[in-house]
Amino acid sequence: MSIVAQQLNYIYNKGTPFEKHALCDVNVEIGDGEFVAIVGHTGSGKTTFVQHLNALIRLQSGQLKVGDIDLTEKKTDLKKLRGMVGMVFQYPEYQLFADTVEADIAFGPKNIGIDGEKIADIVRESLDLVGMSESVLKKSPFDLSGGEKRRVALAGVLAMQPRILVLDEPTAGLDPQGKREILSLVKKLNRERGITVIMVSHDMNEVFENVDRVIVFREGKVVHDLPPRDLFRMEEDIVNMNLEIPYVAQFLNSLEKHGITFDEDIRTVDQAFEAVNGLKGGK
Amino acid sequence: MFRDVTFGQYYPSDSFVHKMDARVKLLLNLVYLVGIFFVVSFVGFAWITLFLLVAILASRVPVRNVLKSVKGVLFLLFFTVILNIFFTKGDNLLVKWWIIEIYAEGLIFAGKMFLRLSYLVIGSSILTLTTTPVDLTHALESLLKPLTWIKVPVHDLALIMSLALSLIPSLINETDRIIRAQKARGADFDTGGLIKRAKAFVPILIPLLVSSFRRAEELAFAMNSRCYEGATHRTCMRVMKLSWRDFLGTSVVLVFFVAVFIVYGTQTTWGTAEQLGWLYF
Known part of the structure; x- marks a missing residue:
């Protein structure tokens, strides 16, 4: 099941003084079986976007296809x-x-x-x-x-x-143990059952560790759409958007500044530890 | 679904009426509500119309917003008018068809009922449009203060009212959220018969009830932990003070309604056409 959104626009309270442009020309394509995180500041349009996916919010303008269902059509099943x-x-x-x-x-x-x-x-x-x-x-x-x-x-x-699972801050308010359990469950659903997962999250550590791709919303626009490692390399940009940089990414970034890079995909503290250890052994 | 529901209809502005003391406005509104029952002729209603126009101008609320308030009681108005047209008996028969008899008196009476009811609503809405619910509650508390002498817990009642008012927006949001969540689970609120539709609301009402209790409990904890202990020794952050506006506003309203009383008060309010003569029409 893939999702294709083209030129999606949405305005709340259209035609009143309280008008708010929640989505601006959003173009997003999400393929079958992907694990995607959607991040952004409060009011950046991420919730509005995900609610389009199952027609809780009806399309105002633009095109949206979810699997074989075209939401542009008036009558949707x-x-x-x-x-x-x-x-x-x-x-x-x-x-x-x-x-x-x-x-x-x-x-x-x-x-x-x-x-x-x-x-x-x-x-x-x-x-x-x-x-x-x-x-x-x-x-x-x-x-x-x-x-x-x-x-x-x-x-x-x-x-x-x-076939597609959209989660809006699934770990909010849980203790660390509960968070781990929910995340490993979601990961399992994605890996073993091939369910496409779209997760809205404020916890960048969680995002960095789990997803393949991060879509960043800002003021209704998609400003970044990158793998987590590439995204969190842009430290200044991330901080400007009021987002935090995951611990592991911070560590990797500072190593990179000293010219130390790794080939493997490092997401967790443990993996970083292994990699650094390997480095020592090699030298 | 519930996004458009605004509770209370406060229209922000800094007009003459907005700046008046909420207590004064509340009392004047009472005077108006009583006063309007003395008016029995169309000429009288014309004067009230003028009075309302002045009040609306002084409050700088668009007339459209004021008239909107009548929409809420449209059904009641319609019913009253229909009933009065068909069931008022008089001397001047206008239409007779099958069992339906319409008298001139019925039409006139229905017209007056319509005006009276809608003017009641319009007058009160000038109060609610220019006064925030919180100010209204404070005004009520302040006006009812004498009742504490006979052990009426005025402060507690006012607190309950303002808490209820402040919870309404969050309850509306909560309802909206729950509706979305259940819709996402395939719940269907728009099709099926009456019973099926009523049943469809169970998945909304139960979580809403549960969350209201949770909210109430959390609020009680929060108040307790900040040593709330009821009315004793509490002062208000914003002290209500009378100003020249209140005296001017009160004078205008009182002069107007004293005049109304002098003209109509001596008559039997609901008297017949003969008793009232020209005042009736």
Whole structure:
């Protein structure tokens, strides 16, 4: 499932004094199976952009194709689209509502018209995918801990069996352990199931470690679209945009200033450690 | 979905009316609301129209915004007019068809009801357009202060009101968010019968309720941790003060309504055409 957006423009409160240009000529192409991060300051248009992908915000001008669905057309098969593009909002645990975890996870698949018999299996599978045991199926989602709630909410989206997963700050408000779990799950979905993942994030360390490509939004425009290593080499630019430079990137950048470069793709502290160690051995 | 809902209709400006004391405006509005019930003739309504125009001019709110407030009660107005036209009996039969009888008195009465109700709304909206909800709450608290003597917890009530008001925008945002989230899960609010549609709101209402309780609890903690202990020894950051505007505004309104009272007050307010003579029309 690929996404092609061309000349996307969006204006909030069009024709009123409160007019706000949220997207300006956005051109983005995201291929099947990519793991992309979307970053930018608050109000940079990133949320507006991702909400276009499953037609929560309807197209104002420009072209947008998601898989084989053309959102430029007036009539869109919303059920199909929303089944295809799973969207996990910020603090998704706040959208839980059903009596039991089972019913809550089943809400999405039921809505998009998946067979009743299949749903029970899908629910179990999704729960397993997010690393929770079946014993919680009959529990009320409100009795779970914060991290568990979030995983159930995530399972509720995964149960719709999306080919594209959009996550809006999936790790906000979680402890480090919870963050790692969610991220490794998302990574697994991307690597093993080939799901295209688009992650909106403010945590540049998280972005640097996980994604293949970073799209930077600023005042409604796409200003950068690069692999993380290349992006965070532009230290001044990043700081100007009120973004931080990941620790590992900072380290690599300062080594580069001293003429030390590596061939391997270094994302984590451990990898950097290995690489530096190798350097010492070599010299 | 809810982005367009603005609560309260405050129209920011720094006009004469905006700068008046909220307490004075509240009281004058009461005078107006009572006063308008004394007016029984179209001539009287013409005077009220003039009065409203002066007030609107002094408040520098566009007339369009003021008239918008009537939209909310349009249904009620429509109903009142229809009922009065068809069910008022009188002496001058105009139309008789099948079981429908329309009298001249009915038409006149319906017309007056229409004017009276819409003028009630327009007058009050001048208050809400020129006064922020927070100022209104303060005004109410200040005016009701004497009731503390008979143990009415005025301060607490005012606090509850202002908290409720301040929570409304965030609740609207929250609702918007939850609707989007459930829509993303394929929820459908726009098709199906009445029961199906009502049921479709459960996935919105429950999370909303849960989050309201959470918010309320967090707020209570926050207030407790800052040693909030109710009305005792609390002062206001902005002290309300009367100015020349308040005296001028009050004089104008009072003079006008004293005149209204002198002309109409001596008559039976809801009297018949014969009793009122020319004043009726």
